Amino acid sequence: MLALLATESGLTKTEILSSVRGYAQRYVAGGDNANLERQFERDKDDIRELGVPLETIEPLGEPGDNHNLRYRIPKGAYDLPDDVRFDSDEIALLGLAAMAWREGSLSAESRRALVKLRALGIAADEPMLGYAPRLRLRDAAFEPLTQAIDRHQLVRFDYLKPGEERARTREVIPLALVQYEGRWHLAAEELATGEGKTFLLRRIVGKVTAGKPAPERPGDHMARSLAELEAVWERGVADVEVREGSDAALRLAHRRGTEEVAPGILRMHYVDLAILADELAGFGPEVLVKEPPALREAVVERLQRTVADHG
Amino acid sequence: MADKRHRAPARSVPAPQARDKLAFLLALVPWLLEHDRVTVQDAAAHFGVSEHEIRSSVSLVAMSGVPGSTATYQHDDLFDIDWDAFESDDEIAITQHVAIDDAPRLSAREAAALIAGLQYLQALPGNADRASIRTLIEKLSRGASAAPSQLAVAGGPDSEVLGLVQRAVTEGRRVRFAYLNSRGEREERDVDPLRVESIDADWYLRGWDHLRQALRTFRFDRMSDMVVTDDPIEHDASEMHLPDTLFEPSAEDLEVTIEASPAVIGLLADYIPDGALTSQVGDRIRTTLRVSHYHGLKRLIAGMPGTVRVVAPEQARRAVAEWAAAGLARYA
Numbered sequence: 001m002l003a004l005l006a007t008e009s010g011l012t013k014t015e016i017l018s019s020v021r022g023y024a025q026r027y028v029a030g031g032d033n034a035n036l037e038r039q040f041e042r043d044k045d046d047i048r049e050l051g052v053p054l055e056t057i058e059p060l061g062e063p064g065d066n067h068n069l070r071y072r073i074p075k076g077a078y079d080l081p082d083d084v085r086f087d088s089d090e091i092a093l094l095g096l097a098a099m100a101w102r103e104g105s106l107s108a109e110s111r112r113a114l115v116k117l118r119a120l121g122i123a124a125d126e127p128m129l130g131y132a133p134r135l136r137l138r139d140a141a142f143e144p145l146t147q148a149i150d151r152h153q154l155v156r157f158d159y160l161k162p163g164e165e166r167a168r169t170r171e172v173i174p175l176a177l178v179q180y181e182g183r184w185h186l187a188a189e190e191l192a193t194g195e196g197k198t199f200l201l202r203r204i205v206g207k208v209t210a211g212k213p214a215p216e217r218p219g220d221h222m223a224r225s226l227a228e229l230e231a232v233w234e235r236g237v238a239d240v241e242v243r244e245g246s247d248a249a250l251r252l253a254h255r256r257g258t259e260e261v262a263p264g265i266l267r268m269h270y271v272d273l274a275i276l277a278d279e280l281a282g283f284g285p286e287v288l289v290k291e292p293p294a295l296r297e298a299v300v301e302r303l304q305r306t307v308a309d310h311g
Numbered sequence: 312m313a314d315k316r317h318r319a320p321a322r323s324v325p326a327p328q329a330r331d332k333l334a335f336l337l338a339l340v341p342w343l344l345e346h347d348r349v350t351v352q353d354a355a356a357h358f359g360v361s362e363h364e365i366r367s368s369v370s371l372v373a374m375s376g377v378p379g380s381t382a383t384y385q386h387d388d389l390f391d392i393d394w395d396a397f398e399s400d401d402e403i404a405i406t407q408h409v410a411i412d413d414a415p416r417l418s419a420r421e422a423a424a425l426i427a428g429l430q431y432l433q434a435l436p437g438n439a440d441r442a443s444i445r446t447l448i449e450k451l452s453r454g455a456s457a458a459p460s461q462l463a464v465a466g467g468p469d470s471e472v473l474g475l476v477q478r479a480v481t482e483g484r485r486v487r488f489a490y491l492n493s494r495g496e497r498e499e500r501d502v503d504p505l506r507v508e509s510i511d512a513d514w515y516l517r518g519w520d521h522l523r524q525a526l527r528t529f530r531f532d533r534m535s536d537m538v539v540t541d542d543p544i545e546h547d548a549s550e551m552h553l554p555d556t557l558f559e560p561s562a563e564d565l566e567v568t569i570e571a572s573p574a575v576i577g578l579l580a581d582y583i584p585d586g587a588l589t590s591q592v593g594d595r596i597r598t599t600l601r602v603s604h605y606h607g608l609k610r611l612i613a614g615m616p617g618t619v620r621v622v623a624p625e626q627a628r629r630a631v632a633e634w635a636a637a638g639l640a641r642y643a
Binding site: 001002006007019024052053079080083084086090096097098099105106108111112113115116118119120121123132135138146150175177178179180182187202205221222225226230245246247250251254255279286287288299304306311 | 333338339341358377378417423425429432444455460463464477491497506509510517531548580611613616617620631635636637
């Protein structure tokens with residue numbers, strides 16, 4: 001890596017393998033270096049995943065000539081820009097942000113980011129003991145989806161919509177992952193129709209398969225997706241009657257956006273009727289759904305199911 | 312809560328060690344260059360690693376370099392350190408360096424992980440206002456070698472309660488609030504606030520409960536009428552050992568056998584004790600849940616209709632059935 005940073009004109013693969021320590025000892029001039037080349041490919045991936053800008057330059061007049069491709073790491077694109085500096089409050093806040101990830105690869109990524117920022121030499125004032133936030137990654141689909149988004153790949157998965165008997169296979173351009181009200185959603189474009197769709201990760205059944213390169217879709221998909229979810233939430237309105245002093249009365253009243261429209265009647269917002277129905281069913285006799293009828297039916301159906309399963 | 316088994320589903324996480332090691336070296340070198348001479352001890356403290364790791368990393372750096380024009384790694388093409396100081400005084404001084412002298416950029420995913428974490432913290436009062444979080448996010452984006460991965464987290468807690476707790480922690484005072492526990496009992500609690508914890512959209516206060524004379528965890532959405540009292544706290548976070556798990560198992564816990572569809576096992580992970588026996592029954596997984604009482608259990612199970620079934624004991628099964636039947640009766 002140092003060699004690639006030091007060179008301005010770049011080095012060819014052969015130059016790297018034959019001269020750089022670690023490779024050179026095992027390099028056979030004019031011989032079969034297949035193992036070494038595979039090692040080089042892996043190292044290249046590692047370096048790129050670390051955020052090191054490894055460039056390839058095609059030799060002049062010989063486009064597409066892979067053999068004489070030159071590799072280099074432009075110093076300016078490697079160094080953290082001079083104006084990206086942090087004070088100790090900011091470092092403390094970043095430490096807390098990193099702490100939120102305690103599962104999955106993002107936990108390793110955020111720790112590595114902090115290690116890099118320590119190069120700047122700022123120590124956090126004091127650890128923020130007062131908070132222990134954490135973001136959960138309980139959806140198996142999360143890792144393969146983030147990877148596919150980063151690598152601009154199409155993905156295919158089976159998705160079970162509430163109310164449908166069987167999961168249906170979807171093929172989409174994955175655009176962004178957003179957590180809204182504690183649940184992870186995938187913002188995507190359906191390949192066949194070109195329509196924008198939001199998928200709830202917990203309804204993805206089985207494996208996510210990443211495939212062919214996906215077409216570019218520039219834009220702030222996160223903001224758009226969150227705004228859409230918020231609009232759905234705004235439109236979704238339910239009125240429920242709650243028993244005074246009950247767990248339901250207290251907890252539903254504490255939900256964001258809930259108002260008491262009449263004594264004992266709460267008007268609340270929701271994104272997903274099926275999920276709200278599950279939640280309300282959990283409150284048993286403490287809740288009576290007034291509106292909308294679809295929610296009422298969904299809750300009744302769930303309670304019947306639970307009674308039948310436990311009869 | 313820190314359920315190790317649950318982290319296990321091996322996802323395609325790339326071998327972290329080689330990358331972590333390289334990232335560490337890339338950060339260590341510019342830091343050392345910034346300091347003419349530092350002790351191994353200070354470097355270890357700054358990076359939060361062992362002194363052994365610092366020593367072995369410095370040895371590695373000291374032997375690194377570029378092949379140079381002759382591809383023979385001449386002295387000028389190599390890093391060098393003050394070996395005497397390193398070996399006899401445990402001090403590090405880089406006397407010659409090549410190629411790197413500045414902190415490396417973040418990768419797209421590294422930046423995205425921190426940015427999403429910051430968005431999640433946005434609602435925390437007392438840390439930073441939204442404008443400074445925005446500035447920070449913008450700086451992280453510029454400090455990444457590619458546009459940060461598209462990852463976002465919305466939301467935050469009821470900031471009114473959070474604001475009060477924050478004030479109480481800062482001033483070292485107790486809070487008093489009405490708490491409805493999961494048995495449906497409402498009690499006034501006096502609590503020394505120790506830590507605010509959250510899991511996704513659920514927020515909790517961890518504190519010393521004067522009523523129970525023990526550490527307890529309270530859900531934000533079950534608290535009401537909170538006030539910051541004038542009473543000073545008797546316990547603070549530095550003297551209490553706060554376990555990493557939110558809910559601690561107790562000897563009085565009840566064990567319940569359930570059958571659940573594989574898709575929802577993850578949602579139940581907090582209740583499945585370590586080493587629980589698990590078996591496949593048809594397309595369901597049979598395992599054990601540990602709960603403190605059936606009041607909590609019936610709510611949990613009725614809230615996951617069609618996916619989890621209580622098998623035994625009989626009393627637990629009946630508690631769930633009666634709870635759902637009572638709910639159903641309201642629609643009759």
